[in-house]
Amino acid sequence: xxxxxxxxxxxxxxxxxxxxxxxxxxxxxxxxxxxxxxxxxxxxxxxxxxxxxxxxxxxxxxxxxxxxxxxxxxxxxxxxxxx
Numbered sequence: 001x002x003x004x005x006x007x008x009x010x011x012x013x014x015x016x017x018x019x020x021x022x023x024x025x026x027x028x029x030x031x032x033x034x035x036x037x038x039x040x041x042x043x044x045x046x047x048x049x050x051x052x053x054x055x056x057x058x059x060x061x062x063x064x065x066x067x068x069x070x071x072x073x074x075x076x077x078x079x080x081x082x083x
Contacts, residue, residue, distance in 0.1 A: 009061055010054075017051055017066055024068040028077055036081045043074055 020042050027035040042048050052069050054060055067073055 009059065013051060013054055014060065014064060016047065017060065017064060017068065020048075020068045021065050024074065024077070027081075031081060033081075036078065039068070039074065040078050042068075043078060048074075 020039065023035050023039055026032065027039055048069075051060075052071070055066060055069050060066065
């Protein structure tokens with residue numbers, strides 16, 4: 001757990017969202033098949049759902065970049081890649 005703006009957050013969740021956010025940004029530009037496969041595995045896993053629901057409950061810092069948790073953006077990227 002880490003403290004941020006007087007709230008506690010799970011560091012592993014934050015690091016996971018940051019990791020997949022970087023992959024998301026890179027894959028959106030490069031369409032790298034390996035990055036897209038990693039994103040697809042995340043999206044179809046329980047981890048993505050857990051992160052999404054944690055965000056909905058306010059369990060992620062408000063200043064954390066989280067486009068990867070947008071269902072439409074990630075789905076559209078993966079659909080364009082036909083994964």
